[in-house]
Amino acid sequence: MTNTMILSWVTFLYFGAFVFYLFRLVFGREFWGKAACYAVLGGLGAHTLGLLLRWQESYALGIGHAPLSNFYESLIFFAWTVVTLYIIVEWRIKNRSLGVFVLPVAFLLMAFASLAPNISDRIQPLVPALQSNWLTSHVVTCFMGYAAFTVAFAIGIMYFLRDIPLFGFIPEADILDELIYQNAVLGFVFLTLGILTGSVWAHYAWGSYWSWDPKETWSLITWLIYAVMLHARYVRGWKGKRMAVLAIIGFVAVLFTYLGVNYLPGLHSYLQS
Amino acid sequence: MPKQKNPFWSFFASVYLTIILLVFTVVLSIVGTLIPQQDAAREFAKGIPPGLASFLQTMQVFDLFHSVWLFLLMLLLSMNLIVCSLNRWPLTWKQFRGAPFSGEEGLFRGLSPECIFLCDKDVGIMTGRLEGLLNRKYQKISKSEEKEDTVIICGERGRYSRFAVYVVHLSLLLLIRGALTGAFWGWEGYVNIGEGETADAIDLKGGKGAKTLPFTIRCDKFIVAFYENGAPKTYRSDLTFLKDNKMLYQGPLLVNHPISLEGVRVYQASYGSSPDGRASLAFYRGGKEGKIIKVGPGESFSLPEKEGTVQIVRLEENLMQMGPAAKILVRSGQGEVSFWVFLHIDKIREMNPGVTEQVPMFNPALFKPYLFVLKGIEERYYTGLQVSSDPGAPLVAAAAVLMMVGLIGTFFSSHRRIWIKIQPAGEKTKISVAARTNKHPVVLDREVRQLTEQIKVSLEKEST
Numbered sequence: 001m002t003n004t005m006i007l008s009w010v011t012f013l014y015f016g017a018f019v020f021y022l023f024r025l026v027f028g029r030e031f032w033g034k035a036a037c038y039a040v041l042g043g044l045g046a047h048t049l050g051l052l053l054r055w056q057e058s059y060a061l062g063i064g065h066a067p068l069s070n071f072y073e074s075l076i077f078f079a080w081t082v083v084t085l086y087i088i089v090e091w092r093i094k095n096r097s098l099g100v101f102v103l104p105v106a107f108l109l110m111a112f113a114s115l116a117p118n119i120s121d122r123i124q125p126l127v128p129a130l131q132s133n134w135l136t137s138h139v140v141t142c143f144m145g146y147a148a149f150t151v152a153f154a155i156g157i158m159y160f161l162r163d164i165p166l167f168g169f170i171p172e173a174d175i176l177d178e179l180i181y182q183n184a185v186l187g188f189v190f191l192t193l194g195i196l197t198g199s200v201w202a203h204y205a206w207g208s209y210w211s212w213d214p215k216e217t218w219s220l221i222t223w224l225i226y227a228v229m230l231h232a233r234y235v236r237g238w239k240g241k242r243m244a245v246l247a248i249i250g251f252v253a254v255l256f257t258y259l260g261v262n263y264l265p266g267l268h269s270y271l272q273s
Numbered sequence: 274m275p276k277q278k279n280p281f282w283s284f285f286a287s288v289y290l291t292i293i294l295l296v297f298t299v300v301l302s303i304v305g306t307l308i309p310q311q312d313a314a315r316e317f318a319k320g321i322p323p324g325l326a327s328f329l330q331t332m333q334v335f336d337l338f339h340s341v342w343l344f345l346l347m348l349l350l351s352m353n354l355i356v357c358s359l360n361r362w363p364l365t366w367k368q369f370r371g372a373p374f375s376g377e378e379g380l381f382r383g384l385s386p387e388c389i390f391l392c393d394k395d396v397g398i399m400t401g402r403l404e405g406l407l408n409r410k411y412q413k414i415s416k417s418e419e420k421e422d423t424v425i426i427c428g429e430r431g432r433y434s435r436f437a438v439y440v441v442h443l444s445l446l447l448l449i450r451g452a453l454t455g456a457f458w459g460w461e462g463y464v465n466i467g468e469g470e471t472a473d474a475i476d477l478k479g480g481k482g483a484k485t486l487p488f489t490i491r492c493d494k495f496i497v498a499f500y501e502n503g504a505p506k507t508y509r510s511d512l513t514f515l516k517d518n519k520m521l522y523q524g525p526l527l528v529n530h531p532i533s534l535e536g537v538r539v540y541q542a543s544y545g546s547s548p549d550g551r552a553s554l555a556f557y558r559g560g561k562e563g564k565i566i567k568v569g570p571g572e573s574f575s576l577p578e579k580e581g582t583v584q585i586v587r588l589e590e591n592l593m594q595m596g597p598a599a600k601i602l603v604r605s606g607q608g609e610v611s612f613w614v615f616l617h618i619d620k621i622r623e624m625n626p627g628v629t630e631q632v633p634m635f636n637p638a639l640f641k642p643y644l645f646v647l648k649g650i651e652e653r654y655y656t657g658l659q660v661s662s663d664p665g666a667p668l669v670a671a672a673a674v675l676m677m678v679g680l681i682g683t684f685f686s687s688h689r690r691i692w693i694k695i696q697p698a699g700e701k702t703k704i705s706v707a708a709r710t711n712k713h714p715v716v717l718d719r720e721v722r723q724l725t726e727q728i729k730v731s732l733e734k735e736s737t
């Protein structure tokens with residue numbers, strides 16, 4: 001299938017972009033930054049194309065559905081949202097040092113999707129319960145939320161590396177703090193929307209909008225952690241290191257919601273296929 | 274405020290309490306996903322010391338999400354939210370109503386140099402012009418004339434966003450209310466109905482017994498279609514809902530499209546087939562084919578010329594790994610004989626030559642001069658319905674909408690005000706720009722910079 005071939009090439013482009021971002025730091029020349037940026041843009045273009053082709057191919061197979069239905073597709077889409085958000089952030093803050101921290105995430109997601117032995121990249125038909133537009137909105141909003149949390153996490157990590165002389169290129173603490181906050185907010189709003197659309201779907205498909213299955217419960221845990229983080233900032237004025245710590249803790253919860261719960265039984269375990 | 278003297282009040286007015294309660298909720302939820310809950314807990318309890326198991330049982334650890342603990346946490350959170358909001362309300366109201374020129378001491382003190390500049394026009398002209406400029410981006414423009422020809426104009430935006438936090442918190446209260454309503458007065462259960470059968474009661478979830486429905490459900494037909502790989506593609510039941518023998522509603526029920534009747538929702542949850550369908554049985558007499566007859570287990574039919582009657586005694590989907598089979602009993606003048614008739618008899622003979630001679634029970638020609646052939650077993654489908662009622666659901670849905678509105682208001686808008694002071698400074702006129710916001714100072718800074726740029730550009734254009 002062409003789409004999987006394109007998508008595995010995208011993996012290399014992202015890896016190349018990461019290497020270029022690294023060169024930019026080591027050699028201190030903006031040339032490498034530009035090269036990296038082009039690699040990311042090229043990768044993102046191909047990535048988008050791959051997703052669209054996959055969508056189209058599923059129709060050609062007569063089982064048409066948005067490419068958001070199994071674990072492989074969710075990894076690919078996750079990487080796509082992370083890179084898209086990254087490009088927007090890079091463009092807004094006009095600073096390329098973030099790339100060294102975000103691109104590896106995208107690269108790893110893509111590589112994991114392509115290489116892990118028990119992940120099937122076949123386009124599979126949807127069982128009736130998954131044939132719902134609510135499910136599509138649910139997946140899209142959740143992954144936009146996850147992407148924002150991923151960027152907030154990467155910036156949180158940068159915050160701690162700032163003290164090391166080698167990483168002198170990292171922007172001011174104030175800028176990082178603002179970025180962590182903005183991304184956490186964006187993630188929080190999308191996660192809220194993701195949980196709500198998921199409940200609407202569950203209401204139609206499973207007969208109850210909330211059934212405390214492990215994935216639901218962990219998304220609630222994640223939501224509460226970020227709610228605590230935002231309150232700590234709004235009401236207690238937390239900034240800097242504390243926010244960075246919370247961004248990292250929050251991301252651990254995101255990862256567990258996404259991957260960890262697959263080892264616990266529940267409704268959402270269809271993602272294992 | 275005298276209220277704050279009350280220890281009860283100040284306990285619930287604390288944001289520390291909020292954070293602690295939220296952290297407790299997180300901990301409870303984590304434990305709830307690590308320790309098996311409800312049905313799964315029963316297995317788990319067998320593997321640990323009985324003393325510990327009964328302790329955990331008493332502490333409701335095996336059903337944390339319906340436990341007193343969660344209930345208490347939600348109750349405390351609600352109190353916390355209510356008290357906090359009431360506590361804060363007077364201040365918010367004051368800020369909302371606040372006149373543009375009060376309570377902003379030192380507004381123009383310590384301004385950055387970019388926000389102050391001089392121009393040639395007199396105060397009157399500049400006032401009119403700047404008012405026009407502010408008018409384009411701000412909703413509420415007010416003006417105050419100060420002493421010595423000084424004028425201050427104020428533009429304001431996003432005043433209502435001060436209420437957005439209350440909307441979020443109100444939505445949470447509603448959500449908790451709705452969830453509790455559902456937990457106390459809602460119910461959920463399952464029922465399997467075979468094609469052509471009816472049911473008027475369901476099995477409640479969690480072994481809580483049965484419940485009679487306010488109507489009777491009849492499954493008229495069940496249809497399922499499969500993908501090539503064997504996974505189900507669509508399935509649906511044609512249902513009729515009856516009450517007092519009158520039809521309430523009739524229509525198809527599909528996955529993801531529940532039917533709602535009298536406050537009860539019915540979902541297409543699963544399906545299955547049972548072997549108590551009917552067998553299609555053909556018989557030959559001396560090589561001549563008779564007709565094909567459909568019979569269910571226990572039913573019988575007579576052979577032509579009163580040569581005997583045939584009764585189906587058993588139907589098996591898969592007898593001894595040899596596929597579908599029907600056990601028949603033939604009664605005639607010669608007595609009774611009973612034997613199995615297989616669907617795949619040719620294949621069975623091929624794999625085990627001579628089997629029908631060695632095992633008379635497997636010989637479809639045991640009753641002479643007849644030969645019986647099983648043409649198939651009709652699978653009888655049953656539809657698996659989930660039936661539930663949740664009087665809290667509308668509240669929760671309202672809360673969801675409110676929450677999104679509130680969140681967007683909280684995070685993506687803010688109450689911004691800009692003041693421009695216009696005062697004579699010798700021959701010239703001095704203009705100073707000051708601004709305040711309740712959040713997002715970065716956004717406001719950008720706005721102020723844009724505004725001052727605009728003013729400067731328009732002045733320059735005129736002077737050239």
Ligand code: HEM
Pocket residue numbers: 227230231234235286287288291295350353354357358360361438441442445680683
């Ligand atoms: C989960 C349950 C929640 C509880 C129990 C809760 C409780 C509280 C409390 C007690 C305060 C302090 C009010 C004060 O300063 O007097 C507060 C403030 C605030 N909460 Fe929440 N909150 C919850 C969820 C949320 C969520 C999900 C948001 C998301 C936007 C939120 C946004 C805010 C904001 C922005 C403030 C600051 C209000 C201000 O300073 O004007 N809260 N919350």
